[in-house]
Amino acid sequence: MKEKELRRSLAVLPIGTVMKLTDLSARQIRYYEEQDLITPDRNEGNRRMFSLNDVDRLLEIKDYLADGINMAGIKEIYALQKQRAQQKQADLDKPLTDKDVRRILHDEFLNLGRFQSDKGPNYPTH
Amino acid sequence: MKEKELRRSLAVLPIGTVMKLTDLSARQIRYYEEQDLITPDRNEGNRRMFSLNDVDRLLEIKDYLADGINMAGIKEIYALQKQRAQQKQADLDKPLTDKDVRRILHDEFLNLGRFQSDKGPNYPTH
DNA sequence: TAATTCGTGTGACGTTTTCTGACATGTGTG
DNA sequence: CACACATGTCAGAAAACGTCACACGAATTA
Structure with missing residues:
Protein backbone atom coordinates (compact mmCIF):
# COMPACT_ATOMS: atom_id res chain seq x y z
CA MET A 1 0.00 0.00 0.00
CA PRO A 95 10.30 -1.10 22.64
CA LEU A 96 7.90 -1.57 25.52
CA THR A 97 8.92 -0.26 28.91
CA ASP A 98 8.59 -2.38 32.03
CA LYS A 99 5.67 -0.22 33.01
CA ASP A 100 3.93 -0.95 29.72
CA VAL A 101 4.47 -4.64 30.18
CA ARG A 102 2.97 -4.55 33.66
CA ARG A 103 -0.01 -2.58 32.43
CA ILE A 104 -0.64 -4.97 29.59
CA LEU A 105 -0.39 -7.99 31.86
CA HIS A 106 -2.70 -6.32 34.30
CA ASP A 107 -5.27 -5.64 31.58
CA GLU A 108 -5.07 -9.22 30.43
CA PHE A 109 -5.76 -10.46 33.93
CA LEU A 110 -8.74 -8.17 34.16
CA ASN A 111 -10.12 -9.63 30.98
CA LEU A 112 -9.51 -13.24 31.90
CA GLY A 113 -12.91 -14.06 33.32
CA ARG A 114 -14.85 -11.48 31.43
CA PHE A 115 -16.88 -13.73 29.16
CA GLN A 116 -17.24 -16.72 31.42
CA SER A 117 -20.28 -15.77 33.50
CA ASP A 118 -22.96 -13.13 33.18
CA LYS A 119 -21.92 -11.52 36.47
CA GLY A 120 -18.15 -11.64 36.37
CA PRO A 121 -15.72 -9.90 38.73
CA ASN A 122 -16.53 -6.57 37.05
CA TYR A 123 -13.39 -4.79 38.08
CA PRO A 124 -13.15 -1.14 37.08
CA THR A 125 -11.18 -0.84 33.86
CA HIS A 126 -8.86 1.80 35.31
CA MET B 1 -15.08 -0.60 -8.06
CA PRO B 95 -28.13 -14.27 -24.91
CA LEU B 96 -26.35 -17.37 -26.17
CA THR B 97 -27.23 -18.66 -29.60
CA ASP B 98 -27.99 -22.33 -30.22
CA LYS B 99 -24.64 -22.63 -31.85
CA ASP B 100 -22.91 -21.26 -28.76
CA VAL B 101 -24.74 -23.72 -26.58
CA ARG B 102 -23.69 -26.64 -28.79
CA ARG B 103 -20.09 -25.49 -28.76
CA ILE B 104 -20.04 -25.10 -25.00
CA LEU B 105 -21.58 -28.54 -24.48
CA HIS B 106 -19.07 -30.00 -26.88
CA ASP B 107 -16.17 -28.42 -24.98
CA GLU B 108 -17.50 -29.73 -21.71
CA PHE B 109 -17.65 -33.24 -23.11
CA LEU B 110 -14.11 -32.93 -24.27
CA ASN B 111 -13.03 -31.95 -20.80
CA LEU B 112 -14.96 -34.64 -18.99
CA GLY B 113 -12.20 -37.24 -18.67
CA ARG B 114 -9.32 -34.86 -18.78
CA PHE B 115 -8.05 -35.18 -15.24
CA GLN B 116 -9.01 -38.77 -14.53
CA SER B 117 -6.04 -40.66 -15.99
CA ASP B 118 -2.57 -39.62 -16.99
CA LYS B 119 -3.20 -40.66 -20.60
CA GLY B 120 -6.72 -39.50 -21.27
CA PRO B 121 -8.51 -39.41 -24.61
CA ASN B 122 -6.35 -36.44 -25.59
CA TYR B 123 -8.68 -35.06 -28.22
CA PRO B 124 -7.45 -32.03 -30.09
CA THR B 125 -8.82 -28.87 -28.46
CA HIS B 126 -10.10 -27.48 -31.76
C1' DT C 1 -22.85 51.78 20.40
C1' DA C 2 -18.32 51.78 18.34
C1' DA C 3 -14.42 49.14 17.23
C1' DT C 4 -12.41 44.79 15.97
C1' DT C 5 -12.08 40.17 14.15
C1' DC C 6 -13.30 36.60 10.95
C1' DG C 7 -14.10 34.51 6.57
C1' DT C 8 -14.86 35.73 1.97
C1' DG C 9 -15.59 38.66 -2.37
C1' DT C 10 -13.52 41.50 -5.77
C1' DG C 11 -10.40 44.10 -8.66
C1' DA C 12 -5.80 45.44 -10.46
C1' DC C 13 -1.76 44.17 -12.40
C1' DG C 14 2.12 41.11 -13.46
C1' DT C 15 3.90 36.39 -14.54
C1' DT C 16 3.33 31.68 -16.06
C1' DT C 17 1.08 28.28 -18.75
C1' DT C 18 -1.14 26.73 -22.63
C1' DC C 19 -3.14 27.28 -27.16
C1' DT C 20 -2.66 27.11 -32.44
C1' DG C 21 -0.09 27.42 -36.51
C1' DA C 22 3.97 27.44 -39.09
C1' DC C 23 8.49 26.21 -40.24
C1' DA C 24 12.84 23.42 -39.30
C1' DT C 25 15.31 19.11 -38.67
C1' DG C 26 17.12 14.37 -38.47
C1' DT C 27 16.22 9.64 -39.70
C1' DG C 28 14.79 6.26 -42.36
C1' DT C 29 12.54 4.36 -46.96
C1' DG C 30 10.98 3.92 -51.81
C1' DC D 1 16.92 12.26 -54.30
C1' DA D 2 12.34 13.09 -52.58
C1' DC D 3 9.31 12.04 -49.10
C1' DA D 4 7.07 10.68 -44.76
C1' DC D 5 7.55 10.52 -39.85
C1' DA D 6 8.20 12.17 -35.25
C1' DT D 7 9.75 15.91 -32.89
C1' DG D 8 11.84 20.66 -31.88
C1' DT D 9 11.16 25.50 -31.87
C1' DC D 10 9.21 30.04 -32.29
C1' DA D 11 5.57 33.71 -32.25
C1' DG D 12 1.48 35.84 -30.73
C1' DA D 13 -2.77 35.46 -28.18
C1' DA D 14 -5.61 33.86 -24.54
C1' DA D 15 -6.33 31.66 -20.11
C1' DA D 16 -4.91 30.70 -15.47
C1' DC D 17 -2.71 31.94 -11.49
C1' DG D 18 0.13 34.84 -8.25
C1' DT D 19 0.12 38.73 -4.73
C1' DC D 20 -1.72 42.77 -2.70
C1' DA D 21 -5.15 45.77 -1.27
C1' DC D 22 -9.70 47.15 -0.11
C1' DA D 23 -14.61 46.04 1.03
C1' DC D 24 -18.19 43.86 3.54
C1' DG D 25 -21.49 41.44 6.59
C1' DA D 26 -21.82 38.81 10.75
C1' DA D 27 -20.20 37.97 15.19
C1' DT D 28 -17.57 39.49 19.21
C1' DT D 29 -15.63 42.66 22.42
C1' DA D 30 -14.57 47.07 24.59
Whole structure:
Protein backbone atom coordinates (compact mmCIF):
# COMPACT_ATOMS: atom_id res chain seq x y z
CA MET A 1 0.00 0.00 0.00
CA LYS A 2 3.03 2.28 -0.04
CA GLU A 3 2.54 3.12 -3.69
CA LYS A 4 -1.04 4.20 -3.19
CA GLU A 5 0.03 6.52 -0.39
CA LEU A 6 2.60 8.04 -2.67
CA ARG A 7 0.05 8.56 -5.41
CA ARG A 8 -2.36 10.26 -3.04
CA SER A 9 0.30 12.65 -1.86
CA LEU A 10 1.63 13.51 -5.31
CA ALA A 11 1.07 17.21 -5.95
CA VAL A 12 -0.32 17.23 -9.48
CA LEU A 13 -3.49 19.34 -9.41
CA PRO A 14 -3.66 23.07 -10.15
CA ILE A 15 -5.94 25.28 -8.11
CA GLY A 16 -8.55 25.45 -10.86
CA THR A 17 -9.08 21.72 -10.72
CA VAL A 18 -9.21 21.75 -6.94
CA MET A 19 -11.82 24.50 -7.04
CA LYS A 20 -14.09 22.28 -9.12
CA LEU A 21 -13.38 19.18 -7.10
CA THR A 22 -14.14 20.88 -3.80
CA ASP A 23 -16.52 23.61 -4.89
CA LEU A 24 -14.42 26.13 -2.99
CA SER A 25 -13.27 29.52 -4.32
CA ALA A 26 -9.61 30.23 -4.97
CA ARG A 27 -9.83 32.81 -2.20
CA GLN A 28 -11.01 30.21 0.27
CA ILE A 29 -8.35 27.71 -0.68
CA ARG A 30 -5.59 30.30 -0.42
CA TYR A 31 -6.93 31.48 2.90
CA TYR A 32 -6.90 27.96 4.34
CA GLU A 33 -3.32 27.67 3.23
CA GLU A 34 -2.56 30.98 4.91
CA GLN A 35 -4.04 29.46 8.06
CA ASP A 36 -1.73 26.46 7.68
CA LEU A 37 -4.59 24.02 7.25
CA ILE A 38 -3.03 22.82 4.01
CA THR A 39 0.43 23.25 2.50
CA PRO A 40 0.27 22.64 -1.25
CA ASP A 41 3.52 22.40 -3.18
CA ARG A 42 4.64 25.04 -5.65
CA ASN A 43 5.88 24.32 -9.15
CA GLU A 44 8.82 26.11 -10.76
CA GLY A 45 6.53 28.95 -11.79
CA ASN A 46 5.21 29.44 -8.25
CA ARG A 47 1.83 27.92 -9.00
CA ARG A 48 0.21 25.93 -6.19
CA MET A 49 0.05 22.21 -6.88
CA PHE A 50 -2.30 20.03 -4.81
CA SER A 51 -2.44 16.33 -4.03
CA LEU A 52 -5.48 14.14 -3.59
CA ASN A 53 -4.79 14.26 0.12
CA ASP A 54 -5.05 18.03 -0.06
CA VAL A 55 -8.40 17.71 -1.78
CA ASP A 56 -9.61 15.34 0.91
CA ARG A 57 -8.52 17.70 3.60
CA LEU A 58 -10.23 20.63 1.91
CA LEU A 59 -13.46 18.67 1.80
CA GLU A 60 -13.02 17.91 5.50
CA ILE A 61 -12.44 21.57 6.25
CA LYS A 62 -15.59 22.39 4.33
CA ASP A 63 -17.53 19.96 6.49
CA TYR A 64 -16.10 21.32 9.71
CA LEU A 65 -16.99 24.84 8.66
CA ALA A 66 -20.49 23.74 7.75
CA ASP A 67 -20.71 22.32 11.25
CA GLY A 68 -19.98 25.74 12.67
CA ILE A 69 -16.39 25.05 13.69
CA ASN A 70 -14.09 28.01 13.05
CA MET A 71 -10.50 28.11 11.81
CA ALA A 72 -9.06 27.94 15.32
CA GLY A 73 -11.11 24.86 16.07
CA ILE A 74 -10.12 23.13 12.87
CA LYS A 75 -6.48 23.96 13.51
CA GLU A 76 -6.77 22.39 16.94
CA ILE A 77 -8.36 19.27 15.49
CA TYR A 78 -5.49 18.79 13.08
CA ALA A 79 -2.94 19.57 15.77
CA LEU A 80 -4.43 16.82 17.93
CA GLN A 81 -4.51 14.40 15.02
CA LYS A 82 -0.89 15.10 14.26
CA GLN A 83 0.06 14.64 17.89
CA ARG A 84 -1.79 11.33 18.03
CA ALA A 85 -0.10 10.13 14.83
CA GLN A 86 3.31 11.06 16.14
CA GLN A 87 2.66 9.26 19.41
CA LYS A 88 1.57 6.21 17.49
CA GLN A 89 4.77 6.30 15.47
CA ALA A 90 6.81 6.71 18.63
CA ASP A 91 5.05 3.69 20.12
CA LEU A 92 6.01 1.67 17.09
CA ASP A 93 9.60 2.86 17.22
CA LYS A 94 10.33 2.27 20.89
CA PRO A 95 10.30 -1.10 22.64
CA LEU A 96 7.90 -1.57 25.52
CA THR A 97 8.92 -0.26 28.91
CA ASP A 98 8.59 -2.38 32.03
CA LYS A 99 5.67 -0.22 33.01
CA ASP A 100 3.93 -0.95 29.72
CA VAL A 101 4.47 -4.64 30.18
CA ARG A 102 2.97 -4.55 33.66
CA ARG A 103 -0.01 -2.58 32.43
CA ILE A 104 -0.64 -4.97 29.59
CA LEU A 105 -0.39 -7.99 31.86
CA HIS A 106 -2.70 -6.32 34.30
CA ASP A 107 -5.27 -5.64 31.58
CA GLU A 108 -5.07 -9.22 30.43
CA PHE A 109 -5.76 -10.46 33.93
CA LEU A 110 -8.74 -8.17 34.16
CA ASN A 111 -10.12 -9.63 30.98
CA LEU A 112 -9.51 -13.24 31.90
CA GLY A 113 -12.91 -14.06 33.32
CA ARG A 114 -14.85 -11.48 31.43
CA PHE A 115 -16.88 -13.73 29.16
CA GLN A 116 -17.24 -16.72 31.42
CA SER A 117 -20.28 -15.77 33.50
CA ASP A 118 -22.96 -13.13 33.18
CA LYS A 119 -21.92 -11.52 36.47
CA GLY A 120 -18.15 -11.64 36.37
CA PRO A 121 -15.72 -9.90 38.73
CA ASN A 122 -16.53 -6.57 37.05
CA TYR A 123 -13.39 -4.79 38.08
CA PRO A 124 -13.15 -1.14 37.08
CA THR A 125 -11.18 -0.84 33.86
CA HIS A 126 -8.86 1.80 35.31
CA MET B 1 -15.08 -0.60 -8.06
CA LYS B 2 -17.17 1.81 -10.11
CA GLU B 3 -15.92 4.76 -8.13
CA LYS B 4 -12.30 3.94 -8.78
CA GLU B 5 -12.98 3.74 -12.51
CA LEU B 6 -14.60 7.12 -12.35
CA ARG B 7 -11.64 8.61 -10.49
CA ARG B 8 -9.18 7.25 -13.00
CA SER B 9 -11.13 8.72 -15.90
CA LEU B 10 -11.66 12.12 -14.32
CA ALA B 11 -9.90 14.75 -16.42
CA VAL B 12 -8.12 16.84 -13.80
CA LEU B 13 -4.51 17.18 -14.93
CA PRO B 14 -3.12 20.02 -17.05
CA ILE B 15 -0.55 19.25 -19.71
CA GLY B 16 2.31 20.53 -17.59
CA THR B 17 1.65 17.90 -14.96
CA VAL B 18 1.31 15.20 -17.58
CA MET B 19 4.61 16.21 -19.11
CA LYS B 20 6.35 15.61 -15.80
CA LEU B 21 4.46 12.41 -15.08
CA THR B 22 5.28 10.91 -18.45
CA ASP B 23 8.50 12.69 -19.32
CA LEU B 24 7.05 13.57 -22.71
CA SER B 25 7.16 17.00 -24.35
CA ALA B 26 4.01 19.02 -24.92
CA ARG B 27 4.65 18.62 -28.63
CA GLN B 28 4.67 14.86 -28.32
CA ILE B 29 1.52 14.75 -26.25
CA ARG B 30 -0.34 17.03 -28.67
CA TYR B 31 0.89 15.00 -31.60
CA TYR B 32 -0.39 11.77 -30.09
CA GLU B 33 -3.71 13.46 -29.62
CA GLU B 34 -3.64 14.57 -33.24
CA GLN B 35 -3.10 10.93 -34.13
CA ASP B 36 -6.15 9.99 -32.05
CA LEU B 37 -4.15 7.91 -29.62
CA ILE B 38 -5.59 9.93 -26.74
CA THR B 39 -8.53 12.31 -26.49
CA PRO B 40 -8.10 14.55 -23.45
CA ASP B 41 -11.00 16.73 -22.38
CA ARG B 42 -10.96 20.48 -22.73
CA ASN B 43 -11.92 22.89 -19.99
CA GLU B 44 -13.96 26.05 -20.53
CA GLY B 45 -10.80 27.90 -21.55
CA ASN B 46 -9.88 25.29 -24.15
CA ARG B 47 -7.01 23.89 -22.10
CA ARG B 48 -6.42 20.15 -22.39
CA MET B 49 -7.31 18.25 -19.22
CA PHE B 50 -6.01 14.71 -18.76
CA SER B 51 -7.11 11.77 -16.64
CA LEU B 52 -4.96 9.14 -14.97
CA ASN B 53 -6.07 6.79 -17.71
CA ASP B 54 -4.64 9.20 -20.24
CA VAL B 55 -1.36 9.21 -18.37
CA ASP B 56 -1.31 5.42 -18.37
CA ARG B 57 -1.95 5.33 -22.06
CA LEU B 58 0.78 7.86 -22.75
CA LEU B 59 3.23 5.71 -20.82
CA GLU B 60 2.10 2.75 -22.89
CA ILE B 61 2.59 4.69 -26.10
CA LYS B 62 6.05 5.63 -24.92
CA ASP B 63 6.85 1.96 -24.40
CA TYR B 64 5.53 0.97 -27.78
CA LEU B 65 7.59 3.67 -29.45
CA ALA B 66 10.66 2.58 -27.54
CA ASP B 67 9.99 -0.90 -28.90
CA GLY B 68 10.19 0.49 -32.41
CA ILE B 69 6.46 0.39 -33.14
CA ASN B 70 5.30 3.41 -35.12
CA MET B 71 2.09 5.45 -34.84
CA ALA B 72 0.24 3.31 -37.34
CA GLY B 73 1.13 0.19 -35.39
CA ILE B 74 0.05 1.66 -32.10
CA LYS B 75 -3.19 2.85 -33.63
CA GLU B 76 -3.83 -0.67 -34.83
CA ILE B 77 -3.11 -2.11 -31.40
CA TYR B 78 -5.67 0.18 -29.81
CA ALA B 79 -8.18 -0.47 -32.57
CA LEU B 80 -7.92 -4.19 -31.89
CA GLN B 81 -8.22 -3.69 -28.16
CA LYS B 82 -11.31 -1.60 -28.65
CA GLN B 83 -12.81 -4.17 -30.96
CA ARG B 84 -12.14 -6.92 -28.43
CA ALA B 85 -13.69 -4.88 -25.63
CA GLN B 86 -16.77 -4.19 -27.71
CA GLN B 87 -17.15 -7.83 -28.59
CA LYS B 88 -16.87 -8.75 -24.94
CA GLN B 89 -19.59 -6.27 -24.11
CA ALA B 90 -21.76 -7.60 -26.91
CA ASP B 91 -21.29 -11.12 -25.56
CA LEU B 92 -22.48 -9.96 -22.18
CA ASP B 93 -25.47 -8.20 -23.68
CA LYS B 94 -26.77 -10.90 -25.99
CA PRO B 95 -28.13 -14.27 -24.91
CA LEU B 96 -26.35 -17.37 -26.17
CA THR B 97 -27.23 -18.66 -29.60
CA ASP B 98 -27.99 -22.33 -30.22
CA LYS B 99 -24.64 -22.63 -31.85
CA ASP B 100 -22.91 -21.26 -28.76
CA VAL B 101 -24.74 -23.72 -26.58
CA ARG B 102 -23.69 -26.64 -28.79
CA ARG B 103 -20.09 -25.49 -28.76
CA ILE B 104 -20.04 -25.10 -25.00
CA LEU B 105 -21.58 -28.54 -24.48
CA HIS B 106 -19.07 -30.00 -26.88
CA ASP B 107 -16.17 -28.42 -24.98
CA GLU B 108 -17.50 -29.73 -21.71
CA PHE B 109 -17.65 -33.24 -23.11
CA LEU B 110 -14.11 -32.93 -24.27
CA ASN B 111 -13.03 -31.95 -20.80
CA LEU B 112 -14.96 -34.64 -18.99
CA GLY B 113 -12.20 -37.24 -18.67
CA ARG B 114 -9.32 -34.86 -18.78
CA PHE B 115 -8.05 -35.18 -15.24
CA GLN B 116 -9.01 -38.77 -14.53
CA SER B 117 -6.04 -40.66 -15.99
CA ASP B 118 -2.57 -39.62 -16.99
CA LYS B 119 -3.20 -40.66 -20.60
CA GLY B 120 -6.72 -39.50 -21.27
CA PRO B 121 -8.51 -39.41 -24.61
CA ASN B 122 -6.35 -36.44 -25.59
CA TYR B 123 -8.68 -35.06 -28.22
CA PRO B 124 -7.45 -32.03 -30.09
CA THR B 125 -8.82 -28.87 -28.46
CA HIS B 126 -10.10 -27.48 -31.76
C1' DT C 1 -22.85 51.78 20.40
C1' DA C 2 -18.32 51.78 18.34
C1' DA C 3 -14.42 49.14 17.23
C1' DT C 4 -12.41 44.79 15.97
C1' DT C 5 -12.08 40.17 14.15
C1' DC C 6 -13.30 36.60 10.95
C1' DG C 7 -14.10 34.51 6.57
C1' DT C 8 -14.86 35.73 1.97
C1' DG C 9 -15.59 38.66 -2.37
C1' DT C 10 -13.52 41.50 -5.77
C1' DG C 11 -10.40 44.10 -8.66
C1' DA C 12 -5.80 45.44 -10.46
C1' DC C 13 -1.76 44.17 -12.40
C1' DG C 14 2.12 41.11 -13.46
C1' DT C 15 3.90 36.39 -14.54
C1' DT C 16 3.33 31.68 -16.06
C1' DT C 17 1.08 28.28 -18.75
C1' DT C 18 -1.14 26.73 -22.63
C1' DC C 19 -3.14 27.28 -27.16
C1' DT C 20 -2.66 27.11 -32.44
C1' DG C 21 -0.09 27.42 -36.51
C1' DA C 22 3.97 27.44 -39.09
C1' DC C 23 8.49 26.21 -40.24
C1' DA C 24 12.84 23.42 -39.30
C1' DT C 25 15.31 19.11 -38.67
C1' DG C 26 17.12 14.37 -38.47
C1' DT C 27 16.22 9.64 -39.70
C1' DG C 28 14.79 6.26 -42.36
C1' DT C 29 12.54 4.36 -46.96
C1' DG C 30 10.98 3.92 -51.81
C1' DC D 1 16.92 12.26 -54.30
C1' DA D 2 12.34 13.09 -52.58
C1' DC D 3 9.31 12.04 -49.10
C1' DA D 4 7.07 10.68 -44.76
C1' DC D 5 7.55 10.52 -39.85
C1' DA D 6 8.20 12.17 -35.25
C1' DT D 7 9.75 15.91 -32.89
C1' DG D 8 11.84 20.66 -31.88
C1' DT D 9 11.16 25.50 -31.87
C1' DC D 10 9.21 30.04 -32.29
C1' DA D 11 5.57 33.71 -32.25
C1' DG D 12 1.48 35.84 -30.73
C1' DA D 13 -2.77 35.46 -28.18
C1' DA D 14 -5.61 33.86 -24.54
C1' DA D 15 -6.33 31.66 -20.11
C1' DA D 16 -4.91 30.70 -15.47
C1' DC D 17 -2.71 31.94 -11.49
C1' DG D 18 0.13 34.84 -8.25
C1' DT D 19 0.12 38.73 -4.73
C1' DC D 20 -1.72 42.77 -2.70
C1' DA D 21 -5.15 45.77 -1.27
C1' DC D 22 -9.70 47.15 -0.11
C1' DA D 23 -14.61 46.04 1.03
C1' DC D 24 -18.19 43.86 3.54
C1' DG D 25 -21.49 41.44 6.59
C1' DA D 26 -21.82 38.81 10.75
C1' DA D 27 -20.20 37.97 15.19
C1' DT D 28 -17.57 39.49 19.21
C1' DT D 29 -15.63 42.66 22.42
C1' DA D 30 -14.57 47.07 24.59
